[in-house]
Amino acid sequence: MESSFKERVINIIRLIPHGKVASYGQIALYAGLPRAAREVGWILKASKDDMPWWRVLNNRGRISIEGNWEADKGLQRKLLEAEDIEIREDFTLDIEQYRWRITQEEAKKLQLPHEAIERIIQKYKL
DNA sequence: ATAATGACATGTT
DNA sequence: TAACATGCCATTA
Numbered sequence A: 001m002e003s004s005f006k007e008r009v010i011n012i013i014r015l016i017p018h019g020k021v022a023s024y025g026q027i028a029l030y031a032g033l034p035r036a037a038r039e040v041g042w043i044l045k046a047s048k049d050d051m052p053w054w055r056v057l058n059n060r061g062r063i064s065i066e067g068n069w070e071a072d073k074g075l076q077r078k079l080l081e082a083e084d085i086e087i088r089e090d091f092t093l094d095i096e097q098y099r100w101r102i103t104q105e106e107a108k109k110l111q112l113p114h115e116a117i118e119r120i121i122q123k124y125k126l
Numbered sequence B: 001a002t003a004a005t006g007a008c009a010t011g012t013t
Numbered sequence C: 001t002a003a004c005a006t007g008c009c010a011t012t013a
Helices: A004-015 A024-031 A037-050 A066-080 A104-109 A114-124
Strands: none
Touching: A004 A024, A004 A037, A024 A037, A024 A114, A104 A114
């Protein structure tokens, strides 16, 4: 089953350009469910082959993959470093320095909910 | 149908 | 700054 929320999340993540990153909550906000950061994680896990999953981090600038994902954790750092993003020893980074911001044109093209647009403007200064 | 879980976020200590 | 609590909501059990 494919919810429109899921499709929006996938489309949004695909817009993140080389060398930029976004947080789970930020993606959820763009997709219209501001408090559904965890769902973005679910979608990433299920569709990691269809999008640049490594450009999505938690809002504290930390690579969140733990446990069984240890292998991918190292891979994520490698992929980010390959895009000239500096990662510290403890897998953290200065997310604000690299945070991607959606453009009005992109938001319009994705037909994001009007509510979402307002929240984006308020929080991330679209 | 209810309860637990999770690649999270935010506010309070 | 870091640990803990609470909120979220789709997915699992």
